[in-house]
Amino acid sequence: MDDLRLLFVDDEKELVSAVVERLELRGIDGVGATSGDEALDHLREGSFDVVVLDVKMPGTGGLEVLRTINRRHPEVKVILMTGHGSAKDSEIGRRLGAVAYLEKPVDLEDLLTTVDQAVNPEGNGPDGQ
Amino acid sequence: MGNDHRRPLQREGVLFFGDVIAGLSHELSNVFNIINEIAGLQQDIVGGAQPESAGVANRLTELAGRIKAQVERGETFNQFLHSLAHSVDDANIAFDLGDTLELAGSLAARPARLARVELVVHRPESPVTLVGDPFALLLTIFGSIEVVLDAADSERRVEVNAAPHGDWARLFITSADPLPPGVVDEVAALEIGRLSWGAAHTLDPPPPEPPRRIILDVPAVAPALKATADDKGQEDPDGN
Numbered sequence: 001m002d003d004l005r006l007l008f009v010d011d012e013k014e015l016v017s018a019v020v021e022r023l024e025l026r027g028i029d030g031v032g033a034t035s036g037d038e039a040l041d042h043l044r045e046g047s048f049d050v051v052v053l054d055v056k057m058p059g060t061g062g063l064e065v066l067r068t069i070n071r072r073h074p075e076v077k078v079i080l081m082t083g084h085g086s087a088k089d090s091e092i093g094r095r096l097g098a099v100a101y102l103e104k105p106v107d108l109e110d111l112l113t114t115v116d117q118a119v120n121p122e123g124n125g126p127d128g129q
Numbered sequence: 130m131g132n133d134h135r136r137p138l139q140r141e142g143v144l145f146f147g148d149v150i151a152g153l154s155h156e157l158s159n160v161f162n163i164i165n166e167i168a169g170l171q172q173d174i175v176g177g178a179q180p181e182s183a184g185v186a187n188r189l190t191e192l193a194g195r196i197k198a199q200v201e202r203g204e205t206f207n208q209f210l211h212s213l214a215h216s217v218d219d220a221n222i223a224f225d226l227g228d229t230l231e232l233a234g235s236l237a238a239r240p241a242r243l244a245r246v247e248l249v250v251h252r253p254e255s256p257v258t259l260v261g262d263p264f265a266l267l268l269t270i271f272g273s274i275e276v277v278l279d280a281a282d283s284e285r286r287v288e289v290n291a292a293p294h295g296d297w298a299r300l301f302i303t304s305a306d307p308l309p310p311g312v313v314d315e316v317a318a319l320e321i322g323r324l325s326w327g328a329a330h331t332l333d334p335p336p337p338e339p340p341r342r343i344i345l346d347v348p349a350v351a352p353a354l355k356a357t358a359d360d361k362g363q364e365d366p367d368g369n
Contacts, residue, residue, distance in 0.1 A: 012159050018166035025173045056155075083155055083211075105162040105204060108169055 004119065005029045005047065009039040009065070010054040010081070022108055036060025043073055050115050054104075055082045055089045063089070066096050077118040081106055143217045143264070151214035154207050161204045168196040209235040213267075220262040226291055226298050226347075227252035229263055233270040234289060240275060245283040248274070253291045257298050261351030265325035272318020273302045273330070273343050280308045300345040307339035308332065319345075327352040 006028055008019050016032035023030030031048070033039040037060050039051065051069060055062035066078050079100045080093040090101040099118045102111065171193045175186045212232050234250030241248035259266070270289075277287050285305040291298055313319055313330060322328035328347045332340035 012163060014163045015159070015166055018163065018170045022166065022170050022173055025170075025177070083158060104158060105165055105200075108166070 004049050006115065007031050007033060007039060007042055007048045007051045009033045009051065011035060011057040036065040039065055040068055048076055049119050050077045050079060052079045052081065052111065055080055063092060063096065066093060066098060070097055079114055079118060147214045147217035150210060154211040154214055157207050161200045161207065165197055165200045168193040216264045216267050222263065223258055223260045224263045226257040226259050229267050230270065230289060230291055233267055233274060236271055237274045241278055244278055246278055246281045247286040249286060250289040257291065257293050259298060259347065259349055262325050265321055266347065269318050269322030269328060272316055273345060276312055276316055277302045277304045277343060280304055280306060280312060282306050294346065296349050298347045298349065301342050303342035307341055313343060325351065
């Protein structure tokens with residue numbers, strides 16, 4: 001995943017900063033955004049392979065950002081993060097084309113496995129997908 | 130003025146608590162998430178430390194691991210809180226009895242620990258779907274467990290089991306110790322079960338033997354809801 005460019009979006013600034021730093025320590029080009037609008041700005045300005053997106057955020061929510069990504073950046077893979085028991089959001093997200101859904105709190109290693117499966121669907125993921 | 134306002138007030142009050150607790154639980158979850166990631170970052174940084182500082186690095190890694198273990202523990206409690214908050218959302222819903230049993234057991238874990246009683250809750254072997262008010266059933270099960278816990282001696286075990294029983298579900302709350310006479314006579318939770326679910330309870334074994342368990346029979350569909358469905362059926366013989 002050395003050439004991977006990942007956008008991590010969550011309204012919790014401390015979370016975003018810790019995750020981005022951990023991604024960088026693993027050699028992944030991670031960029032953080034703390035709102036849906038900031039995420040869309042980043043997507044306008046540069047290209048990303050994967051966007052990891054919190055569903056519930058103040059202002060422009062994750063599902064709205066996902067719809068915009070589908071329209072403007074259909075090549076980008078989107079992984080959604082939702083709170084415990086938010087099955088309805090995850091179902092909507094799947095219908096909108098999110099490649100995966102993770103329940104918060106998300107373990108970084110699980111996230112990286114999911115990202116790997118998203119960018120290499122024919123590759124060597126744990127499920128052989 | 131009579132007490133007519135009490136019922137809507139109580140329902141609104143319960144919904145208010147559920148809503149507020151769900152929101153706070155969400156915020157707590159964010160806090161746990163952040164602590165977890167910062168501890169993970171500490172582990173990552175220390176993992177790349179120079180060999181000469183290996184002693185300190187190992188100690189910091191161990192401490193980060195302990196922080197993460199406590200976060201995991203906190204998040205488990207938080208998920209119970211979240212489930213409890215959402216149990217009041219809908220008083221007419223299909224749900225799995227196993228989830229409600231598990232939640233009741235989780236909420237009763239602390240009183241059990243304080244009483245030094247081992248509480249073991251078994252989910253039914255396969256899902257048992259009930260239709261009605263999950264919060265009312267939760268109160269009924271929790272109250273029944275509390276009664277049996279109170280009667281149990283220290284260092285003993287209380288077990289909760291459930292299985293389908295025709296159109297009903299049958300729950301067993303069993304103590305290793307005999308339950309005192311009249312133990313269920315004034316248990317409000319059982320009255321809630323009767324009123325909201327038409328649930329019936331019996332003590333086993335029957336008198337004159339000292340009982341060791343409460344058997345709780347709960348219909349698969351709460352009677353008030355079943356009556357409504359039957360009325361609709363009469364209005365529309367084709368059931369459409």
